[in-house]
Amino acid sequence: MSDQRLLFQQLFEDNSKRVYHLCYGYTGDSDSANDLMQETFIKVWQNLDKFRNQSQLSTWIYRIAVNTCLSYLRTAKRRATDELNDSIIENHTEEPSEKQEQIALLYQSIAQLEENERIIITMVLDEVPYAEIAEIAGISEGNLRVKIHRIKHKLTEIYNSNERV
């Protein structure tokens, strides 16, 4: 039991930030991202005995995180949320700096992508190797490269058009 707890603690420390980024990129708000991250690690704990060494632990955790995010459906559409900017800015300082505004704009732009695009680009931004992303997303590496190329282009366009507004 304590071995399992130690392993779980190690997994949490090694992966929680990256999982959080994925959830944050997916949902676009920190509260939901924290909830989803918690839910992911609860599922990791519940399924720890099912890990079969067929992939890296981080890949396995990412897979659980992706599936947890995908099943997170809301009635109200959260695409391109306007509250997003405000919540990110409020969380930091009273006077948002230029950098914080750019970060808020980046999250707003990611929120305008489709669900699978959000997941993939968040991992690309976090520099997860392509082979690992392909395994997590369950698509071939060739297909992934095509998708990444498209998503990068799309995100850059959205970001720049949002910046101009």
Add this chain to the structure above:
Amino acid sequence: MKGFEEIQQLWQKQKPDPAVSFDTVLQRIKSDKSALAKKLFWQSIVPCLVIIGLVWISLTVAFATWTTYLAVSIVIGCLCYYTVNQLIDYRQLSDSQSLLSKPQQYIHYLQGFQQRRNRFNTRHYSIYEACIALAFALYAVEMYFALSFWFFVSFIVFVVFWFLICHFVFMKQYIRQENSRIQQMIEDLQRIHEQFRDEDPADGR
């Protein structure tokens, strides 16, 4: 104008940290376990108690007609069906290996699960309602001998009125809400499923 590399640099500089610690997650695991145990306990123990009560009534009370025993059996059958289905669905969702499968398979699994729940909550509910109506009709035979004429008529009118309200107001409302909620979920899942389709790399540019 920013290029993708600049956007990536921006991302890597910010890194918001999660507001949830390891201890919080561990605490949630413990509280979820006990909340779940409680929920399962009530979801299975309440129908079980009702079933035991009904069996006890049919064994100790000497009903005048066999139709009442049949009515009690139908109600017990309905309760068993509902409880078993709830527990099976819960087990399927919590023990499923689908969480660890590829996203498209997971989404496909969720779609199927939602559709099954939709059928259970709507179409199967009509069968359940018909069975309960039949049970009341059978019980009315006993009431016919036990009650005075006007009491019997009042009983029948009340039951019929209640069934009509349930069927034409509550059930219709419930089915409409449930259908639109689950339909929205299924459509969302379908949309996401399409996004994870493995395309031929030669198609893209």
